Amino acid sequence: MKNVSLDIREGEVHVLVGENGAGKSTLVKILCGIYTPNEGEMYLGGKRFNPQRPLDAIQAGIRMVYQEFNMLPFLSIAENIYFEKFPSKRGLVDYRTLYQNTENIMKEVGLNGSPQDPVEFLGVAQKVLVQIAKAISTEAKIIILDEPTAALTSKETQRLFDIVRQLNKKGVTVIYISHRLQEILEIGDRVTVLRNGEKVDTQEVKDITIPGIVKMMIGRDMETEYPFDPDVKTGQEVFRVEELKYRGGKNTISLSLNRGELLGIAGLVGSGRTETMRAIFGADKRIQGKIYLRNKKITIKSPKDAVKHRICLITEDKKMQGLILEMPCSVNITITDLTQIAKLGLLNYGKEHKVSKELIKEFAIQTPSDLQLVKYLSGGNQQKVVIAKWMFRKADILIFDEPTCGIDVGAKYEIYLLLWRIAAQGKGVIIVSSNLPELIGICHRIIVFSNGKVSGEVERDNFNQEEILSLAYQNYI
Amino acid sequence: MREAGIGIALILLIVFFLIFSPNFGTTSNWSNIFTQITLNNIIAVGMTFVILIGGIDLSVGSVLALSAVLSATILVSKSISTSVAIPLSILTSFGIGIIIGFLNGAITEKWKIHSFVITLGMMNIARGAALEYTDAATIYQLPKVFVKFGSTQILGFIPAIFIVALILVIIGHFILTRTVFGRFVYTIGNNEEAVRLSGHNTSVYKISTFAICGLMAGIAGVIYIARMSVANASIGTGYELNAITAVIIGGTSFSGGKGSMTGTFLGACLIGVLNNGLILRGVSTFIRQMIVGLVLIVAVIIDKYRKKISTAMQDKMVNQFYKE
Numbered sequence: 001m002k003n004v005s006l007d008i009r010e011g012e013v014h015v016l017v018g019e020n021g022a023g024k025s026t027l028v029k030i031l032c033g034i035y036t037p038n039e040g041e042m043y044l045g046g047k048r049f050n051p052q053r054p055l056d057a058i059q060a061g062i063r064m065v066y067q068e069f070n071m072l073p074f075l076s077i078a079e080n081i082y083f084e085k086f087p088s089k090r091g092l093v094d095y096r097t098l099y100q101n102t103e104n105i106m107k108e109v110g111l112n113g114s115p116q117d118p119v120e121f122l123g124v125a126q127k128v129l130v131q132i133a134k135a136i137s138t139e140a141k142i143i144i145l146d147e148p149t150a151a152l153t154s155k156e157t158q159r160l161f162d163i164v165r166q167l168n169k170k171g172v173t174v175i176y177i178s179h180r181l182q183e184i185l186e187i188g189d190r191v192t193v194l195r196n197g198e199k200v201d202t203q204e205v206k207d208i209t210i211p212g213i214v215k216m217m218i219g220r221d222m223e224t225e226y227p228f229d230p231d232v233k234t235g236q237e238v239f240r241v242e243e244l245k246y247r248g249g250k251n252t253i254s255l256s257l258n259r260g261e262l263l264g265i266a267g268l269v270g271s272g273r274t275e276t277m278r279a280i281f282g283a284d285k286r287i288q289g290k291i292y293l294r295n296k297k298i299t300i301k302s303p304k305d306a307v308k309h310r311i312c313l314i315t316e317d318k319k320m321q322g323l324i325l326e327m328p329c330s331v332n333i334t335i336t337d338l339t340q341i342a343k344l345g346l347l348n349y350g351k352e353h354k355v356s357k358e359l360i361k362e363f364a365i366q367t368p369s370d371l372q373l374v375k376y377l378s379g380g381n382q383q384k385v386v387i388a389k390w391m392f393r394k395a396d397i398l399i400f401d402e403p404t405c406g407i408d409v410g411a412k413y414e415i416y417l418l419l420w421r422i423a424a425q426g427k428g429v430i431i432v433s434s435n436l437p438e439l440i441g442i443c444h445r446i447i448v449f450s451n452g453k454v455s456g457e458v459e460r461d462n463f464n465q466e467e468i469l470s471l472a473y474q475n476y477i
Numbered sequence: 478m479r480e481a482g483i484g485i486a487l488i489l490l491i492v493f494f495l496i497f498s499p500n501f502g503t504t505s506n507w508s509n510i511f512t513q514i515t516l517n518n519i520i521a522v523g524m525t526f527v528i529l530i531g532g533i534d535l536s537v538g539s540v541l542a543l544s545a546v547l548s549a550t551i552l553v554s555k556s557i558s559t560s561v562a563i564p565l566s567i568l569t570s571f572g573i574g575i576i577i578g579f580l581n582g583a584i585t586e587k588w589k590i591h592s593f594v595i596t597l598g599m600m601n602i603a604r605g606a607a608l609e610y611t612d613a614a615t616i617y618q619l620p621k622v623f624v625k626f627g628s629t630q631i632l633g634f635i636p637a638i639f640i641v642a643l644i645l646v647i648i649g650h651f652i653l654t655r656t657v658f659g660r661f662v663y664t665i666g667n668n669e670e671a672v673r674l675s676g677h678n679t680s681v682y683k684i685s686t687f688a689i690c691g692l693m694a695g696i697a698g699v700i701y702i703a704r705m706s707v708a709n710a711s712i713g714t715g716y717e718l719n720a721i722t723a724v725i726i727g728g729t730s731f732s733g734g735k736g737s738m739t740g741t742f743l744g745a746c747l748i749g750v751l752n753n754g755l756i757l758r759g760v761s762t763f764i765r766q767m768i769v770g771l772v773l774i775v776a777v778i779i780d781k782y783r784k785k786i787s788t789a790m791q792d793k794m795v796n797q798f799y800k801e
Contacts, residue, residue, distance in 0.1 A: 281674075283673075283674060302678065303673055303674050303675070303676050303677075304676050304677060304678050306676065307675070307676025308676070312676075313674065315674065320668070320670060320671075321670050321671055321674055322671055322674070323668070323671055324664050324667045324668045324671050324672070325667075325668070326667050326668075326734060326735070327663070327664065327667055331660070331663075331664065335660075335664055335671075335672060335675045335677075336675045336676060338657045338660060342656075342657045345656050345657050345658065346655055346656055346657070347655055347656060347657060347659075347660060367798075368794070368795070368798040372795070373791070376791065376792075376795045389675070393676070
């Protein structure tokens with residue numbers, strides 16, 4: 001970071017935006033005492049503030065709600081909220097007060113359930129709320145929310161915004177980091193744009209527009225937000241799933257996919273989209289269901305079977321499930337099909353080098369070399385490595401779960417173009433996404449999931465945000 | 478990088494003992510050192526595979542004992558001629574190692590239980606089986622040809638059994654760095670789920686590493702009786718811990734995915750030289766044990782710092798790249 005000066009006012013929602021690597025996280029980590037700055041000073045309420053460790057920041061009333069939830073999964077909601085300071089009586093935990101306080105605070109943030117529920121079974125939205133509840137319980141003055149809505153549905157997001165507004169009324173300041181620009185207009189008071197570790201500007205939200213922010217973020221104008229090529233025509237059906245029921249599912253699901261098609265899967269988080277895709281791929285067991293590839297019935301019992309039929313799944317959680325972070329790009333790319341670079345079980349490093357370099361070039365992956373460890377790549381480039389590894393395997397059916405989750409605006413556009421390129425090669429692409437404008441922007445057709453069932457199917461000509469949303473909510477009433 | 482550090486430490490240690498222990502540099506002492514590190518080296522080769530894949534095998538010492546007593550019984554059996562008994566006993570030894578290793582891996586994978594627990598159980602099962610089988614008696618008077626191999630010296634100071642260990646290290650190194658199987662060991666050790674979702678049956682590879690580890694224990698069993706010319710059910714106690722120590726000092730990450738066979742070899746040599754040199758300096762067994770423990774802890778701490786420095790350097794280079 002270089003020479004960043006920033007003022008934050010009491011009781012405002014101050015939004016930080018910028019592409020990945022722009023320095024948002026570094027900035028808030030300095031506020032939280034996780035990093036110490038080399039130069040410069042901070043003042044809190046007019047007094048010099050110089051946190052040396054996270055505890056200093058916490059004691060000064062600064063709380064961060066983390067992207068990766070730092071929770072104690074096997075303990076209860078109450079214990080998670082109060083573990084730093086349990087209410088006690090004569091040195092023993094006073095459980096009655098603990099549960100009473102927790103219940104009050106859960107009501108305040110709109111969290112259902114019992115204080116004794118273990119955190120591990122909560123949904124993402126509820127986990128965010130637990131963290132906010134914890135911040136409130138310690139009477140934090142500044143709460144930092146880092147991408148809190150990344151995995152939330154629009155309804156959950158609205159509830160979060162309500163809570164943020166309530167906090168503002170009580171004089172709590174919120175620093176809000178988000179990639180979703182629409183949210184800034186909705187919740188922010190002021191916005192600071194960062195680029196390459198420098199501050200571009202701070203502006204009042206009422207004075208800005210989304211294209212304006214994007215321009216500040218990437219330093220240039222952006223063409224269209226979503227590419228759609230009307231010249232790419234979809235062909236015959238290549239892939240069909242009939243009456244599939246995933247483990248824990250109540251209903252059967254059927255869907256079909258055509259050649260060259262980008263098929264969107266919309267629905268709320270928890271509506272069974274991810275579970276269905278994982279069951280198709282064989283990543284999780286399924287109870288029933290037939291799968292047809294080019295009208296021929298195939299058996300998929302494990303990811304190995306799926307990959308054999310050139311069906312692949314690009315999971316949402318790339319870091320845990322898609323990439324081997326501590327290993328080079330080349331290893332990550334070739335892992336899908338080592339037979340191409342090996343003979344009689346012996347690896348041919350020269351060939352691996354060559355094919356990886358070709359793919360890195362083809363997909364414009366920005367890396368100093370194919371031997372660079374994947375963990376050092378940006379989110380967008382990591383996603384490209386995942387795509388490259390499946391193109392190396394010559395996948396025909398590609399299922400993407402949240403392909404642009406956590407990827408910054410400029411890189412998103414590149415990913416969309418890549419999806420289009422894949423479809424134009426006559427492959428079938430399924431895209432699961434919680435970002436409805438994204439699906440509407442790039443897909444030929446959208447299938448809507450609602451509470452474990454397919455509640456509707458919409459062709460591109462009839463795309464309509466309200467209608468798709470109402471389909472997504474249809475089975476919850 | 479990592480290996481270079483251990484290599485330098487080993488050289489410094491040798492130089493130190495050459496200066497301060499007059500008898501350290503004699504050929505007979507070198508021969509001693511080679512003999513002393515042979516068994517640990519062989520077992521550590523197998524242990525490296527298992528630790529790289531994120532597991533651990535505590536049963537190797539007991540497997541060594543079981544395979545040693547079984548093959549010794551065949552060797553001393555009056556009803557089998559020596560020319561048949563030797564290959565048969567070797568095969569039995571290897572076979573029992575592979576079978577127990579396979580069971581370790583298969584049970585671990587089938588029920589998804591940490592290998593620490595399963596191999597802890599297997600350690601007791603194998604030891605108990607060896608004791609039951611021999612009734613805790615010692616078997617001796619093994620065939621002369623067989624025992625002779627155990628004390629053969631090449632060039633007058635390199636034991637033949639050490640050559641066996643060296644060959645196993647080289648094969649292990651080759652498998653890890655040059656083969657598809659080795660690639661799976663490293664990738665699974667780093668992120669098993671990613672490999673599984675890339676369309677591979679990870680269990681097969683994981684079970685194989687345990688089978689390799691068992692095989693190494695079986696080989697070590699044969700080498701042990703060839704060298705000592707006796708076998709009983711209580712040999713090899715604590716060998717699993719020595720092997721783990723060598724692997725960790727050799728720089729292999731205990732959580733898997735990172736490490737090398739060269740590191741393991743150097744780690745085993747380091748412990749061997751240290752033990753031998755300290756004996757020559759007249760340091761008591763108890764103090765030696767303490768020193769080896771200390772070296773393990775210090776090695777891991779140094780490794781931590783080394784990692785920090787290399788990460789920082791890497792970060793700097795990467796930042797440079799993205800700036801341009």
